[in-house]
Amino acid sequence: MLLEHAGTGSGAGGTPVPSRSAAPVRAALRRPRPAWVRWYLAGLGAADVLAGAVAGGLVVLTRDGVVARDSTLTWAALSLLVVWPLLLSAAGTYDGRLIGTGSDEYRRVLRAGLLGLATVGFTSYAFGLELSRSLVVVAVPGLTAVGLLVRYGARRQLRRLRATGRCTKRVVVVGRGGAALTLVRQLDRERFAGLEVVAACVTPADRERFRRLVDLPVGSLDDVVDLAARLRADTIAVTSASETAAEYLRRLSWQLEGTGIELLVAPGLVEVAGPRLHIRPFEGLPLLSVEEPQFTGWRRVVKGLVDRSVAGSALVLLSPLLLAVALTVRMSSPGPVFYRQERIGLRGEPFTMVKFRSMVVDADQQLAGLDAANESDGLLFKMREDPRITRVGRWMRRFSVDEVPQLLNVLGGSMSLVGPRPPLPREVARYDDQVSRRLLVKPGLTGLWQISGRSDLAWEDAVRLDLRYVENWSLAMDLLILWKTARAVLSSSGAY
Secondary structure, eight states, rough: TTTTOOOOOOOOOGOOOOOOGGGGOOOOOOOOOHHHHHHHHHHHHHHHHHHHHHHHHHHHTTSSOOOOOTHHHHHHHHHHHHHOOOHHTTTTTTTTGGGTTHHHHHHHHHHHHHHHHHHHHHHHHHTTOOHHHHHIIIIIHHHHHHHHHHHHHHHHHHHHEEEHHHHHHEEEEEEEEEHHHHHHHHHOOOGGEEEEEEEEEOEEEHHHHHHHHOSSSOOOOOGGHHHHHHHHSSSEEEEGGGGGGGHHHHHHHHHHTOOOEEEEEOOOOTTOOGGEEEEEETTEEEEEOOOOOOSSSHHHHHHHHHHHHHHHHHHHHTHHHHHHHHHHHHHSSSSEEEEEEEEEGGGGGGGEEEEOOBBBBTTHHHGGGGGGOOOOOSOOOTTOOOOOHHHHHHHHTTGGGGGHHHHHHHHTSEEEEESSSOOHHHHHOOTTTGGGGGGOOEEEEEOTTTTGGGSOOHHHHHHHHHHHHHOOOOHHHHHHHHHHHHHHHHTTTOOO
16 A cells, blocks of 8 residues: 555644655646547537637628628638637636536636627727628527537537546545545546546544545545655545645645646535535635525526426326326226325425326235335335336336326426425434425425436435435526436436
8 A cells, every 4th residue: 555654744733734745746746638638628629610610601601792702791700710719718618627517618608608799799899890790699609509519518428438437537535534435435426527536645543444445545644745646646635624724725735836736625515516605705814605595585486487387388298198198007907097195395294296006006005015125225115126016117117107297296386397306204204404404395306316316326315416406406407407307217227
């Protein structure tokens, strides 16, 4: 095991600091970007130049009348080949640290589009140029849309490569044993993030335990820079613990200056991210401000209106399918078409959830006899080969057809299109304070659990995803989840 002999340096007050001996390895840390990063950014740049050329050509070709070769419009169209990539560069879309981040990439492309509109408008007005309206109305918005699609496609391909262990960043995790172990396991579980843990640096008291639990090189907190140099790491991820205090982080950031290694710090706020986190200076002191989650207000009103509108429209459009499924259920096995069950909704209020019946009539009475076959590690009952499921029911569950009648619950207001999984009363009775936060919002027809593995999820992961949704809910997140739900349903992954 690497660096087992190293001790832990201390600064004022016993705060560990990176070892001064790390200075000679700074040269070893300096290296160019990985080849895959250069190719990825080069591909984006080439696609953006091509898009600019196509947009410029369309502006000229769609202009009424003959356009002179040396006209202002011709030069403006030709300039898109250079101006559009420059705007994207100014917005930071070619920053290697943003590769695969998704929403941040898209925001910067939109920023470049707005900057392009402002540039065209200001230039045209300031210099009295007669430019085609299609340049403003079609070309720039079209380039923005293409830029978003290009990055979406590139990100999809990158996620596929990362799932096979390619195109990843090599990470050294730093912090107290428990926090560091949680981060290591999370990064290993969510490989699409592209962060491959290659080593860990923890406190002396945690090293033996950490070494037993993970198959990684383990060093102490003053070994970080040396270990990163030996293993050619791209990133250092520091957990928020007392051992990784301000003095330690400051010295570590100094030692990483000029090396090209990215320094990430986990804020220690579980499932709180995105728009709720802001760095705000108070009398020159930068502090992390955490806004309260929004459970009321105009956005919730909009969400309710969208839920009911979409549910009503979907019920009308899907009525032939619903009728066909109802007849199939009725003819395939004795019993009612619909299965009604009490679930717990917003603020702990019970409601009756409606589904197509996918099991035999006395399925609830048979449950007690199947407890020994439960495959769940938490409060849920899961069984891949559940004998209570009918032949038609197995097909319905595979494609979530049995869930469609819950649109009636959405229309009635007891459920939402997107939200946490609707729990049973017996599950809620065993909730602790943390899990009970799932009841702060309406349960959903779909949610993060639906697009992240469904029944394949462990109980801890299902709770984590539900809490992430509750803490960070937004209309944009709802739209993204609805978009990804279709893919999850078609793949039928985790459905049983």
